[in-house]
Amino acid sequence: MAPKLLSGKRQKEVENHGGDTDRISSLPDSLLCHILSFLPTKTSVATTSLVSRRWRHLWQHLQVFYFAHDSDESGQGSKMFEKFAFFVNAVLAFRKSRDIRKFELSCDIAWSNHRCDCADMWTRAAINPYLEELSLNIRDYTGEINLLLPRSLLNCTNLVSLSLVGQIKMNVGHFGVYFPSLKWLKLQAEIVDSEIVLLSGCPVLETLQHNFFVPVTWAEDPLPPSQRLKFTDGSFSWTFLEVDSFGKQTLGIIGNLQSMVDACIDFFPSQISESVDPILTRIQGSYNELDIQLRHLTSKVKLYYYGKLH
């Protein structure tokens, strides 16, 4: 460690406590919790709670939770999931702070005896007016079940970041959506019944990561003849791209270009993006500030490809 210049005050502190490290201990609980909130929740609970008496209950004040359960191939899937579920339930039950600011859940619900029930329950626990970031990655290797997100999610007006991946369904079509703070959205295809309704309820969206592989959702929506839809908010508009190779089908979303700084669109398979590239280049030309990345994720086709194309 490089030698340090210490002020008189600091020098005294070092002498008194035998090291700078104690200055960390003298921090308020809220700051220690801040550090813990960057750790996987199981580390905060199982490791740092054993550090000292003071650290024993720190995790109970966490407002940020990361729960991840990787399915394994050992044939113990169901048993392991039970333990994981037990852990998540225990943490959510024993926490002292009722307000969750950030919640990440990643698991394969096929292993759960009750399938969607626990994922649904945990999501409901996370939903509260203070929720700022929600990331759900729900897998089901059987491909049979979907987690239907509760409508109460639509009341999370402080949501800044939302990531929905996997076997999730969210109905927004008939409810009206308004996420006035949402800046970052990652959305896998076919999760939301109407992307248009969802996106039009996100007036300050800055980053959109959307991947879709079947343009059917879009094609089925009756669209006005104009390629641009203006919504009531004057600063907000959606552009629909027409791609000739699909006949008259409308494909794609590039929207809210005025405030968007980054749009990330994944197309499957690659031949789709080849036909879209020139259009994106044109958009990029007229919106210099916008960083559009087009990603060719052909490797994912196997995983997500539903066989509706070609």
Place this chain on the structure above:
Amino acid sequence: MAEEVSSQMNSLSISETNPSSSATISLVSGDDIVFKVEPTIAKEMETVQSFIDETDGKITTIPLPNISSHDLPYVIEYCEKSIAGKITKEFEAEFVKKLNNEEVKELFLAANYLNIKKLLDFLSQVIADRIANKSVEYVRRYFGIENDFTPEEEAKLREELAWTFTGVDPDDEDEN
């Protein structure tokens, strides 16, 4: 007090001065080294900015007794990058590579004191990364925390956690 410090400014200043700007802010480290920064940098440091605001901008020399001249340049560097919108993963990786554990903790305290949210979050992440998947003993050493559990208590707690969270975390403990 302000005049006293500013009179030391010329002799002690080690950062580049901008002759055209009279509004430069002088940050005085705990060991009395003066760092001259642009007002935009000060804006990143909420503690400094609120000090300036409270005095209607009349006072431009800010003593920072809790921050050493060793740490302050790192803080300023980060703020400069932040203003320029150049906080990238690459920059952060390079930035943190230069820092040992003690320095990370010092900077964390500095970021907290100066109320720079981005830097505080970044350093929290760095600290979290450095203690993730480590043993309880390692975490204690890292933070310099004395174990105030009796051996019996600790054994009991470990047993309790093992029961409550079986299968969730035993591997980490065994590995380390």
